[in-house]
Amino acid sequence: SREVVAIVGRPNVGKSTLFNKLAGAKISIVEDTPGVTRDRIYADVEWLNYNFTIIDTGGIEPTTDDKMLSYMRKQAEVAIDTASVIVFVVDVKSGLTDADYKVADMLRRAHKPVVLCVNKVDNREKLQYDVFEFYNLGLGEPFAISSAQSTGIGDMLDEVVSHF
Numbered sequence: 741s742r743e744v745v746a747i748v749g750r751p752n753v754g755k756s757t758l759f760n761k762l763a764g765a766k767i768s769i770v771e772d773t774p775g776v777t778r779d780r781i782y783a784d785v786e787w788l789n790y791n792f793t794i795i796d797t798g799g800i801e802p803t804t805d806d807k808m809l810s811y812m813r814k815q816a817e818v819a820i821d822t823a824s825v826i827v828f829v830v831d832v833k834s835g836l837t838d839a840d841y842k843v844a845d846m847l848r849r850a851h852k853p854v855v856l857c858v859n860k861v862d863n864r865e866k867l868q869y870d871v872f873e874f875y876n877l878g879l880g881e882p883f884a885i886s887s888a889q890s891t892g893i894g895d896m897l898d899e900v901v902s903h904f
């Protein structure tokens with residue numbers, strides 16, 4: 741059966757930007773009926789000889805901090821239930837947050853492969869040391885990417901498909 745890759749992470753880290761880059765024009769399910777809130781969208785991705793489905797789990801985002809934890813928990817549950825590999829996106833500009841640590845704990849308990857993706861590394865030279873901080877999440881090597889500039893994404897996808 742088809743491999744599924746779920747993208748999780750706090751609001752504003754760049755999940756949807758990454759999703760759209762990976763999906764290109766091939767977003768397969770988009771529910772854009774007015775008034776219908778979608779909580780995840782799917783797209784088919786081809787990388788090397790692999791075809792897989794990606795899910796952006798970040799549809800309904802919390803507006804207040806006290807809703808953050810239940811939001812993150814739901815995201816993590818969706819990812820853990822449906823994905824064979826989880827892409828956990830964090831933000832080099834905001835640095836590590838409590839919510840990042842909590843998601844990392846949830847994902848670790850699931851015993852599924854997690855690829856840690858440090859987004860917004862627009863200037864690799866300048867920001868390389870800031871990326872090291874994310875080793876503290878205990879999820880292995882952080883992959884530095886810029887979804888906006890489409891850099892680092894190939895190495896990250898190589899890691900993703902290595903878990904299929």
Ligand code: GDP
Pocket residue numbers: 749750751752753754755756757758798859860861862885886887888889
């Ligand atoms: P989401 O809430 O996690 O889905 O995040 P979005 O994809 O909506 O992005 C949140 C904001 O971060 C937007 O203003 C994006 O343009 C910006 N963003 C996303 N990726 C990058 C990146 O690689 N570099 C920079 N500088 N900004 C980014």
Ligand code: MG
Pocket residue numbers: 755756757798799
């Ligand atoms: Mg989003």
